[in-house]
Amino acid sequence: MIQKLLHEGVEVETSIDGFAAADFPEISADNKKAKPANHAVVVTHFELARMIERVNRRFAGVLRNEMTKLGIEDVGPAQAMVLLAIGDVELSVGELLDRGHYVGSNISYYLKQLADGGYIDRVASQRDKRSARIRLTEKGEQLCADLRNAGGTYNRLLARDAEDLRNLEIAFQTLHRLELVWGNATRYGL
Amino acid sequence: MIQKLLHEGVEVETSIDGFAAADFPEISADNKKAKPANHAVVVTHFELARMIERVNRRFAGVLRNEMTKLGIEDVGPAQAMVLLAIGDVELSVGELLDRGHYVGSNISYYLKQLADGGYIDRVASQRDKRSARIRLTEKGEQLCADLRNAGGTYNRLLARDAEDLRNLEIAFQTLHRLELVWGNATRYGL
DNA sequence: AATTTTACTTCAAATTTTGAAGTAAGTTAC
DNA sequence: GTAACTTACTTCAAAATTTGAAGTAAAATT
Numbered sequence: 527m528i529q530k531l532l533h534e535g536v537e538v539e540t541s542i543d544g545f546a547a548a549d550f551p552e553i554s555a556d557n558k559k560a561k562p563a564n565h566a567v568v569v570t571h572f573e574l575a576r577m578i579e580r581v582n583r584r585f586a587g588v589l590r591n592e593m594t595k596l597g598i599e600d601v602g603p604a605q606a607m608v609l610l611a612i613g614d615v616e617l618s619v620g621e622l623l624d625r626g627h628y629v630g631s632n633i634s635y636y637l638k639q640l641a642d643g644g645y646i647d648r649v650a651s652q653r654d655k656r657s658a659r660i661r662l663t664e665k666g667e668q669l670c671a672d673l674r675n676a677g678g679t680y681n682r683l684l685a686r687d688a689e690d691l692r693n694l695e696i697a698f699q700t701l702h703r704l705e706l707v708w709g710n711a712t713r714y715g716l
Numbered sequence: 717m718i719q720k721l722l723h724e725g726v727e728v729e730t731s732i733d734g735f736a737a738a739d740f741p742e743i744s745a746d747n748k749k750a751k752p753a754n755h756a757v758v759v760t761h762f763e764l765a766r767m768i769e770r771v772n773r774r775f776a777g778v779l780r781n782e783m784t785k786l787g788i789e790d791v792g793p794a795q796a797m798v799l800l801a802i803g804d805v806e807l808s809v810g811e812l813l814d815r816g817h818y819v820g821s822n823i824s825y826y827l828k829q830l831a832d833g834g835y836i837d838r839v840a841s842q843r844d845k846r847s848a849r850i851r852l853t854e855k856g857e858q859l860c861a862d863l864r865n866a867g868g869t870y871n872r873l874l875a876r877d878a879e880d881l882r883n884l885e886i887a888f889q890t891l892h893r894l895e896l897v898w899g900n901a902t903r904y905g906l
Numbered sequence: 907a908a909t910t911t912t913a914c915t916t917c918a919a920a921t922t923t924t925g926a927a928g929t930a931a932g933t934t935a936c
Numbered sequence: 937g938t939a940a941c942t943t944a945c946t947t948c949a950a951a952a953t954t955t956g957a958a959g960t961a962a963a964a965t966t
Contacts, residue, residue, distance in 0.1 A: 568875075568881065569875075569881075569884040569885055569887075569888045570867065570871050571867040571870040571871045571874065572800055572863070572864065572867055573888065574884065574887070574888060574891075575775045575779075575797075576797065576800065576801060576816065577888060577891045577892065577895070578768055578771055578772050578775065578891065579772060579775075579797060579816065580816055580817050580895055581768055581891050581894050581895045581898070582768050582769060582772045583816075583817050583818075584817060584894070584895055584898035584899050584902065585765045585768065585769075585894075585898055587898070587899075587902040588898045588901055588902055589765075591901075591902055602920095602921070602922090604921080604922065607765075607766065607769060610762055610766065611766060618944080618945095619944070619945060619946095620943090620944065620945080626766065626769065626770055626773075627770045627773050627774060628773075629923070629924065629925090630944085630945070630946085631923085631924075631925075631926095631945090631946075631947080631948090632922075632923060632924080633945095634945070634946050634947080635922085635923090635946090635947090636922095637946095638946085638947095654931075654932070654943090654944080655930080655931055655932085656929095656930065656931045656932070656943065656944045656945065657931090657943090657944060657945080658944080658945070658946095673762070674762065677760065677761040677762055679906060680761040680897065680898075680901065680906075681760055681761050683897050684761065684893070684894070684897060685758070685759075691758065691759075693886050693889070693890045694759045694764065694890060695759055696883050696886045696887060696890070697759075697764070697886060697887040697890035697891060698759045698763065698764060698767060699883070700883045700884060700886070700887035701764075701767045701768065701771050701887060702767065703874070704771050704774070704775075704874065705767070705770055705771045705774055707870065707873050707874060708771070708774040708775055708777070708778045708870075709774050709777075711778055711781075711870065712774065712777040712778055712781055716869060716870075716873075792951095792952070792953090794952080794953070808913080808914095809913070809914060809915095810912090810913065810914080819954070819955065819956090820913085820914070820915085821914090821915075821916080821917090821954085821955070821956075821957095822953075822954060822955080823914095824914070824915050824916080825915090825916090825953085825954090826953095827915095828915085828916095844912090844913080844962075844963070845961080845962055845963085846912065846913045846914065846960095846961065846962045846963070847912090847913060847914080847962090848913080848914070848915095907966100908965100908966085909964100909965080909966070910963100910964080910965070910966085911962105911963080911964070911965085912961100912962085912963070912964085913960100913961090913962085913963095914959105914960085914961090914962100915958100915959080915960075915961105916957105916958085916959075916960095917956105917957090917958085917959095918955105918956095918957090918958100919954105919955085919956085919957100920953105920954080920955070920956095921952105921953080921954070921955085922951100922952080922953070922954085923950105923951080923952070923953080924949105924950085924951070924952085925948100925949095925950090925951095926947105926948090926949090926950100927946100927947080927948080927949105928945105928946080928947070928948095929944100929945085929946075929947095930943100930944090930945090930946100931942105931943085931944085931945100932941100932942080932943070932944095933940100933941075933942070933943090934939100934940085934941075934942090935938100935939090935940085935941095936937100936938090936939085936940095
């Protein structure tokens with residue numbers, strides 16, 4: 527199989543991907559003092575990808591729950607994500623595509639449903655009539671606000687202290703790097 | 717109170733998109749425009765979720781590419797992820813479900829395709845004939861090996877030095893925490 | 907022995923994603 | 937000016953993925 531995972535001199539002692547990623551000893555909701563010790567688990571490409579897939583699934587569940595609680599029936603979690611991606615700015619479909627790496631026809635489909643549901647407004651741009659400008663309606667903003675409000679509880683759970691915050695930041699930046707590397711690889715080959 | 721948390725080393729080209737995300741520990745009753753001007757860049761629940769969604773999409777693209785290169789036509793990226801989740805151990809469907817937080821009927825569907833494609837073997841367990849034991853066939857192992865091999869290039873790109881490695885670790889563990897928090901919230905209602 | 911639980915599988919329907927057109931508005935090059 | 941091309945989307949149909957409600961058969965419990 528594959529043996530060399532990385533060129534670095536850090537002692538590797540586990541994980542040929544059949545690994546045990548799920549059982550990391552630390553970080554339980556009560557264990558606050560655990561500085562992520564640099565023990566010799568090396569995180570690979572695929573482990574990260576699998577983790578991301580899992581976490582993504584989990585979040586979809588969370589969102590679906592929150593929306594059920596809010597009594598939202600006419601749009602699903604995917605559409606809500608688009609709503610959140612729009613945020614409080616007015617933008618074009620193209621900009622939205624960049625924001626979420628969506629595929630064009632896909633966003634078009636979601637926007638249609640969101641427009642039908644009255645969550646967004648679409649106006650053709652003055653300068654360039656090909657370009658549709660998108661903006662949340664009152665209703666759309668309300669949903670976003672409700673979701674963000676519900677999210678506050680999670681934020682408090684996740685970011686309990688300065689160290690948590692630091693780690694969340696690092697995770698975010700690292701994911702951004704993954705996004706770039708994987709994105710470039712797909713576009714420009716690698 | 718909370719100040720610039722990002723120091724030394726974590727260089728990232730900022731300006732991801734218009735992230736401001738100031739609504740953090742204050743969730744007063746209702747604030748449309750009354751956001752507390754928080755000058756620290758704080759990563760919230762939803763930003764992370766959106767990032768994870770994006771990165772997940774990117775990775776799917778990478779996987780699809782690799783599989784096209786390998787000439788794999790009979791199964792898709794999702795099935796490949798299942799294959800990778802199985803790894804080199806023999807396990808039951810239930811264990812596999814836990815590994816990826818899949819839904820049962822879903823995995824059943826994938827396993828059927830993987831079995832049809834000759835990538836896995838299923839044998840009913842001796843002890844418990846309800847339980848199907850899953851294992852990669854030669855062909856399945858080959859695909860995993862090929863994928864992991866291709867992944868090596870990404871690993872080298874992602875983990876250039878010790879600091880990268882540290883950050884990848886932190887990202888991984890932080891994601892794991894997200895997984896737990898979001899998972900528990902869904903199950904036990906927060 | 908009857909009932910319940912576990913461990914899956916099946917199937918049909920809903921959702922989401924892809925990909926190949928299509929349209930209409932701008933741009934560029936004669 | 938206009939023919940040809942590019943951009944910015946939209947539409948549509950097919951494919952892939954996910955969900956959810958049964959169904960089955962083998963334990964386990966009563």
